[in-house]
Amino acid sequence: MPGFLLRRLLAAIPVLVMVAVIVFSLLRLSAGDPAMILAGDGATPEQLDNVRRAMGLDKPIVEQFFSWSWRLLHGDVGTSLISGLPVSQLIGDRFGPSLALSISTIVLAVMVAVPLGILAAWQQGKPLDRMVMAVSVVGFSVPVFIIGYVLILVFARWLGWLPVQGYQPLSNGFWVFAQRLILPTLALSTAYIALIARIVRTSVIEVMGEDFIRTARAKGMGETAVLIRHALGNAAVPIVTIIGVSIAMLIGGVVVTESVFNIPGLGRLVLEAVLARDYPIIQALILLFSLIYVLINLVIDMLYSVLDPRIRY
């Protein structure tokens, strides 16, 4: 098993390098001279030259890439063009809220969707199954922010049970913290509950059609026992896969949700950076999110080798 893990780790490196190349190219390939964008439209040629030298833009492209990568590996992600603050500090400040939102969303999604999917598979073709399927299609068809706004309308405006927007860190008290997370979590998790429930259902149904299930029945096992002892273990791999995919997709949803509910997290940071064209921040965040994605995939791979003895060479 250690050999397998080592190989997966080493295979992740080219992906990260590729991401770095893509991110680097994005900036350099953008329409317009980066120096001009930074210095402003009315800059004189001397000012432009100064900016260029300061940013190292006068050196050959490959050299720029290597020095940029070198700085990256040392944790230097540059400074914000707008505020002048180090990007790492900005990220550090905003990390907490996004983390809280992401964790609560995934936990809720998994806790609701997995049992729901199993139940739907169990009742395949019957009314409960059809209802779950119908609701889930709606669930991932409605945009996150619409759900968010409807929830705000109902629970914050009309019923007044929960605050409309905002965020309170955990240090200010648990209830205050949790209160403000409920609506955003509900809004964001809807699509994932829908997606995960569907895949769980499909996987369980598919496994229940396999030959070894027939063998289990031939041993005199009841249907419930067959489901729990034989089917679920084999459906675990596709289920874990979809949970991993959902976590990776989560990042996009976080951006929107933070925008709707006014949560000062990394998603909002991305938006602000994009609108202000603050490239160092955009760059750093894309790299950060990609790194998280690769790490999640690695964890998923490790889980596979635990769940399925065939994946252990």
Add this chain to the structure above:
Amino acid sequence: MSSSPAVAAPVAPASPLLAQLKQTLRGWPVIAAIVVIVALVLVAICAPLLGTSDPGLIDASQRLKPISAAHWLGTDAFGRDVYSRVLYGARISLTVGLGTVVIALSLGLLIGVVAGYFRWADAIIMRVMDGLMAIPGILLAIALVSLSGASLFTVLIAIAIPEIPRVVRMVRSVMLSVRTESFVEAATILGTRVPLVMWRHMMPSTLAPLIVQGTYIFASAILTEAILSFLGAGIPPETPSWGNAMAEGRVYFMLLPGLVLYPGVLVSLTVLSVNVLGDALRDALDPRMAKRV
């Protein structure tokens, strides 16, 4: 000597793909979905004829009015007719959906075929695709739009590019599995040249999965456009798109929720219908389903 009897009983020869497609059109959800989609297309095309006025017409005296006979869905912050903006917005959304599908499928097919057939290209291509897939789609789209300036065209490209890796993966995996099929090997033994083998025997197997994936990409593209415009990183605000309408309306949400909800419902309805259609197509065209009782 060889005593084989005559051939099978006469049956009208039916291309298997057509038969499968016909099978999708069953059950009221699919029919309802198709009706909705067709209606939307018609609405988009015939927008000028459906009682709309100029969606860009600003009238400061008519700001934020509720539903009335003059303005069937009220007016927005600039006094523009919401009904017209919503109907014309359908054009943008459908264009984005269709455009994304065309770009993603054609580029994805091309790259996937090359990766699936030529070993030397495969490693490089899949590394690039892995790298692209590691970057969250929305972020990539936002970055692309902000870097190249916002216009309908750049938004299209920005939404299409993150969809390409998945298509490439799918095409490549189909090509790899079809390669070992006996009828493909038979063609080689009969002396058929490689390009013709690929075109005639391998690529048709990608048709069904492409159709299914195309519908999902269509839905996803409309959704992504809405999100991008909502965040202010999409289509320029003058163009009436559903996302833009919602972005502008969000400030006044508490006062007039309709500004956000009318386009929102339409987006949801469109995406829902396309997803339902996609599900039905997948059930009919995905060979694995046939094995399940």
Add this chain to the structure above:
Amino acid sequence: MTQTNSSSAPVLSVRGLTVQAGHGAAMRQVVGNISFDVHPGETVCIVGESGSGKSVTSFSIMGLLPKGSLTPTAGQILIDGEDLLTATEHRLRQLRASKVAMVFQEPMTALNPVQRVGDQVDEVLRLHTPLGAGERRKQVLAMLASVHLPDIERIYASFPHQLSGGQRQRIVIAMALILKPRVLICDEPTTALDVTTQKQILTLIRELQQDQQTAVVFITHDFGVVSEIADRIVVMNKGAVVETGSRDTILANPAEAYTRMLVSSVPSLIPRHRALHDAEKVLEVVKLEKVFEEKRMFGKGRRVVAANAVTFAIRRGEILGVVGESGSGKSTVARCVVKLIEPSGGNVLFKRKDLAGLPAREMRQMRQRVQFVFQDPYRSLNPRRTVGDSLIEGLINFGTSREAALEAVTRALVLVGMTPDAMQRYPHQFSGGQRQRLCIARAVVMEPDVLVADEAVSALDVSVQAQVLDLLEEIRQRTGVAILFITHDLRVAAQICNTIVVMRRGEVVEAGDAMSVLGDPQHEYTRALIDAAPGREWDFQNFRPVAESLSLAAAGSAPPIVVA
């Protein structure tokens, strides 16, 4: 044969069983009015071709028919007097594995891949007995020993993917027999196994059966197996019982025409053709070598030598059989000959021109001379093209005009016994046997010098198989084509081959005239293969034991079995 207690009451009694498919108005009958009895210690074989309903019958006995799609609508299934069709689900669960157990066809997928096999056998005890964990483990280990698995402690803790097909089937048998049920149902349990493994499994089942006096219902399509293990035979066709009788009666004196046809189609091990020593060599394989290496980013991947120093030659008009079990390399050799894969070493001489190492463009020109028929008739024709388009493809590639090609295909279709209107149809409109004929037509229309048939009849029903073998023989006579016939079944090779090459683990262990290889085998592996061939004592075409046929031939009172 096995000792039976036919005088005692039957353990299993199936009476008038009828099963229907679908529901409501669209119901149609799948099997109708099936009746047979099985006594303790007796083996009843249910024989039939695909679609005969034998599997449906066996699943009905266990109550394992897929709910909603197949339903028993009439009849009784009595085990020790108790009717299973009226039993509650709870009662059925009690009876499974304890009174009636089943062994399935595919050992590779019959076990839960993520659970250790020992635990899977243990589960049977857990479900039906009140024994504690320690006692259960002892019994499971004892059972693993009685199915002759080596190193039982290690096997107990293994996962299915770490075991071979034969070992997995032993585990399934262990699961089925650990509670000593009265009835054991075997649904084609050895069809997916190598012939030597098959022999071991059949011996094992018989041994355990005699030990516990189990009544065995054995489903199979292979009359060779039937002739070795059956006490009584039930012949099924299209959902109905055609004939029932004792083994000797059915094999020597079948009453029904269908049974006669079925029995006489079974190939026996008696070689029928002499070798052709005078004809010129058309294809010569010299020290052929193929090594597969797994490419890994770091370190060396696995290295498999699929073929090593393989040498043989085919002469004009000859049928050469390459016989071997799975992993013998026979398919690799076939694919190297047509350059579907590139040999790692050695020569493939076609009329003295070496194909190995020939550049692609020149190889393409040679393709007309060597053609191929694949194993799976359901996958060797492009499902989206009409038969006509598929069959003219080769000729068009080499410059023939469309009209001339269509004409040639029409002639080829007649040659293989099909009518020309097949050209407008799609492959899915034909049966397996018909599709294989179409594939043969596709190959033959190119007028090749060599035809490679890779397990071309293995996927066909036995009656269809006999027809296709006759067809190949006829084509050989009419066109003088040489055939390289790959098969795992020595009996099939005996039917049509002039020369036989026996392969094992990538190497040729014996080669020579069919008569000498089968009549006087030199290598111990060949002897093992012959010994394991089921039904080798019976001459099916003549409805009598082989010994009798040989003595009749020797006495001159019957024509020699050998055909030119």
